[in-house]
Each structure stands twice: as C-alpha cells, then as structure tokens.
Amino acid sequence: MGNIGSILNMLKWIGVDSEVCDDLPSLEKAQKLVLPGVGAFDHAMSRIRELGIFDLLNRKALVDEIPILGICLGMQLITRGSEEGEMDGFGWVPAETRRLPDSSGIKIPHMGWNLVTSGKESALTLGFEEQTRFYFVHSYAVFSDTPETCILKTSYGVDFDSAIQEGQIFGVQFHPEKSHRFGAELFKNFANL
Amino acid sequence: MKTVRFGKFRYVGDPANTCRIFNELEVDELVFLDILASREKREPNYSLLRDISSECFMPLSYGGGITSVEIAEKVLKIGFEKVIVNTAALRNPALIADLGKKIGRQSLIVAIDVRKGWLGQERCRGLSGRWNSGLQPVTWAQKAQSEGAGEILLTSVDREGTWQGFDLELVTKVVDAVSIPVIAHGGAGAIEDVSEVIKTAGASAAALGSMVVFQKKDMGVLVNFPETEQLRKALA
Numbered sequence: 001m002g003n004i005g006s007i008l009n010m011l012k013w014i015g016v017d018s019e020v021c022d023d024l025p026s027l028e029k030a031q032k033l034v035l036p037g038v039g040a041f042d043h044a045m046s047r048i049r050e051l052g053i054f055d056l057l058n059r060k061a062l063v064d065e066i067p068i069l070g071i072c073l074g075m076q077l078i079t080r081g082s083e084e085g086e087m088d089g090f091g092w093v094p095a096e097t098r099r100l101p102d103s104s105g106i107k108i109p110h111m112g113w114n115l116v117t118s119g120k121e122s123a124l125t126l127g128f129e130e131q132t133r134f135y136f137v138h139s140y141a142v143f144s145d146t147p148e149t150c151i152l153k154t155s156y157g158v159d160f161d162s163a164i165q166e167g168q169i170f171g172v173q174f175h176p177e178k179s180h181r182f183g184a185e186l187f188k189n190f191a192n193l
Numbered sequence: 194m195k196t197v198r199f200g201k202f203r204y205v206g207d208p209a210n211t212c213r214i215f216n217e218l219e220v221d222e223l224v225f226l227d228i229l230a231s232r233e234k235r236e237p238n239y240s241l242l243r244d245i246s247s248e249c250f251m252p253l254s255y256g257g258g259i260t261s262v263e264i265a266e267k268v269l270k271i272g273f274e275k276v277i278v279n280t281a282a283l284r285n286p287a288l289i290a291d292l293g294k295k296i297g298r299q300s301l302i303v304a305i306d307v308r309k310g311w312l313g314q315e316r317c318r319g320l321s322g323r324w325n326s327g328l329q330p331v332t333w334a335q336k337a338q339s340e341g342a343g344e345i346l347l348t349s350v351d352r353e354g355t356w357q358g359f360d361l362e363l364v365t366k367v368v369d370a371v372s373i374p375v376i377a378h379g380g381a382g383a384i385e386d387v388s389e390v391i392k393t394a395g396a397s398a399a400a401l402g403s404m405v406v407f408q409k410k411d412m413g414v415l416v417n418f419p420e421t422e423q424l425r426k427a428l429a
Contacts, residue, residue: 003269009247
C-alpha cells in the first residue's frame with residue numbers, strides 16, 4: 001500500500017529512525033506512526049482489518065494519543081469516509097473525503113506541484129515559507145467540517161484541505177517524501193513533536 | 194549520456210551523481226531513461242535506481258527495458274513513481290492495459306519517439322529511434338490513451354539535442370488528440386521554448402535535457418536548472 005520505501009529514504013536522510021510495521025507486536029512498540037497509502041479506499045480499509053491492526057490503530061490514536069501522520073490515501077482513511085468507497089474510515093478527524101469536481105481546464109487526477117496556504121497554526125507547519133510547495137497525486141480530497149482542523153489549504157479547481165490536524169493526529173494530501181526540503185521540514189516537525 | 198537526435202553520445206557524468214545535483218537544484222520531476230536497455234534486451238539497472246531514489250526527493254520516472262508488470266512493480270517498489278514504456282508497448286499494446294490495471298494509470302507513461310521520414314511523414318520509433326513501427330503519432334497516442342496510459346512523453350527525435358525549440362506543430366497535434374497530459378520533449382534551448390510549448394502548444398509539462406546539462410550548445414557540461422521564480426514568470 002503506497003510507497004513506503006520513499007518515506008524510509010527521506011526519514012533516513014533527515015536522521016530519523018524508522019521501521020516498517022505490519023503486525024501487532026511491531027505496531028505496539030511504535031512511538032509515532034506514519035500511515036501512507038496509494039490506491040483505493042475500501043481496499044486499504046479491508047487490508048487494515050485483514051492484518052488485524054484496526055483496533056490497535058484506534059487505541060494508539062485515541063487512547064495512547066501518539067502522533068500519527070496520514071499521507072495521501074492515509075489522510076483520507078482518518079476521515080469519516082470517502083465517496084470512493086462504501087466502508088467507514090477511522091473518523092479521527094471531523095472531515096470527509098470527496099471526489100475533486102470536474103471543471104474545464106482541470107485534469108483529474110490532480111498531479112504535480114502545487115502551493116499550500118496556511119490555515120490554523122500547527123506544530124507540523126512550523127517555519128513554512130510563503131511559497132511552500134508540495135507534490136500531489138490524487139483524485140479525491142479532504143474537506144473538514146470546520147476550519148478548526150484545517151492547517152493547510154490548496155486550490156485546484158476547488159479549495160480543499162491539503163493538511164489537517166485533530167490533537168496529535170495529522171493528515172497531508174501531498175507527498176512530503178517527494179517534495180524536496182519542504183517535505184524534509186514537515187517530517188522534521190513531525191519527528192520533533 | 195546526452196545525445197543529439199538520439200545519436201552522438203556524449204558523456205555527461207556519473208548518473209547517480211548527476212541526479213544528486215538535480216536534487217540539490219530542486220527540479221520538479223526527474224525522468225531517467227536507460228536508452229540502451231531495450232536494444233541490449235536487458236532489465237533495468239536496479240541497484241543504480243536504488244542509489245538514485247535514496248537521495249532524490251522528487252517524483253521520479255524511469256524508462257528502459259520495462260517489458261512486464263513484474264519489472265514495472267520492481268521499479269516502483271524502489272521508490273520511483275512512474276514507469277515509462279515505448280518499445281515493448283509498440284510491440285504489444287496490450288502491455289499498456291496490463292500495466293495500467295496493475296500499477297494504476299497515474300504511474301504509467303507511454304513514451305512516443307517521433308522521427309520524420311524523407312517525405313516528411315511522421316512515424317513512431319522504438320529501440321531509441323532505430324526501429325520504425327510505421328505508426329503515426331496521433332493514432333498511436335489515442336491508442337495508448339484508450340489502452341490505459343496515464344501520460345504521454347512525446348519526443349521529437351529530429352529536434353532532440355539541437356537547442357532549436359520544440360516541434361510545436363507535433364505537440365499541438367497530439368495534445369488536441371488526447372485528454373491525458375502530454376510532456377513535450379526534444380529541442381528546448383531556452384526558457385522561452387518551455388513557455389511556448391506549454392502556453393501555445395498546450396503541453397502539460399516540458400522535459401529538458403541538453404539545456405540543463407550543458408552551459409550552452411556545443412559547450413562544456415554544467416548541470417543547471419532555472420530558478421523557481423524564473424520558471425513561474427515564464428509560465429504565468
């Protein structure tokens with residue numbers, strides 16, 4: 001599910017220890033979690049249930065309250081649900097995932113570099129400059145119920161949430177692991193939480 | 194290696210090191226092509242690709258010797274976002290559909306290398322320009338799209354390495370014939386060429402070769418890249 005290798009490469013490059021967890025014992029030990037993902041919503045939620053990590057992830061997020069960062073589809077999974085699928089998401093952040101609307105001159109998927117503008121202040125976006133840009137690949141996007149959980153916004157035919165936060169839980173629509181120093185900054189901020 | 198019209202090989206530098214410099218220059222995306230893989234009938238150089246992906250933090254595409262879903266998956270797993278097919282797809286268009294289904298359209302680029310014949314007729318070439326498939330660019334682009342290509346990397350072999358500007362007529366024709374993004378390649382010599390091919394011909398992106406590895410035409414190697422601000426102005 002998604003390109004874990006690129007995330008490990010980036011974390012190694014900025015000097016942060018990380019390992020791939022896909023079972024209960026390794027996940028149990030994690031102090032911070034990155035939840036990546038590329039692919040279809042229902043497929044990812046089913047895999048999480050098949051691996052038997054659904055309840056543990058909920059506990060890590062809601063009881064232990066460790067920092068969690070969802071990337072791309074991983075961000076969509078932490079919303080209530082997506083127009084892409086039938087299954088429920090984790091629902092850790094009061095937001096939902098909808099398809100990017102078709103409009104003229106807009107190609108879907110939204111693929112390429114785009115700017116982000118700041119929403120609510122957050123430790124994840126500390127030190128971001130005016131022209132901070134990230135690499136995006138997605139056809140579905142997250143929309144928060146209230147501006148309280150939106151920490152970065154991006155415009156592509158429509159304004160959507162490019163980063164969200166609820167407590168220690170974060171989600172980003174773009175790929176920080178493929179976004180040069182901008183992504184490195186974000187991962188450093190996450191590592192410093 | 195850098196070429197002129199797919200010939201005249203010129204050594205530019207160690208590939209991983211050159212990519213590392215492009216990473217420092219914060220280029221938007223990197224397309225890495227092994228132009229001899231298909232001719233020599235071999236698989237990608239996975240260890241080189243691993244070196245590149247471990248130090249380059251931008252979207253990466255790879256082409257050369259992608260002849261099966263298994264090979265494509267191996268490349269993606271290394272940390273590349275997209276694979277590029279040309280020769281194998283010309284030989285077996287069903288490969289595009291197979292790849293599109295397994296790895297997703299957004300990870301699949303079909304490269305179309307176009308060379309003009311004696312009478313000016315444009316044909317798609319395989320094996321780094323050596324093999325004439327007999328297909329016309331527009332027909333093949335539409336076929337590639339209907340089979341499941343996510344993007345097209347369109348190269349004018351006649352312009353490649355010449356610094357004379359993109360073949361705007363060719364790019365316009367292909368852009369108008371498909372709805373997927375078209376990356377224009379071959380001929381860029383100045384930032385104005387980039388702005389023209391995107392604004393006038395409608396390309397979604399422009400790929401640069403000689404312009405970013407040499408100081409000027411026929412001069413020494415200097416890996417470079419336009420400033421973000423300069424590009425933003427040119428494309429505004």
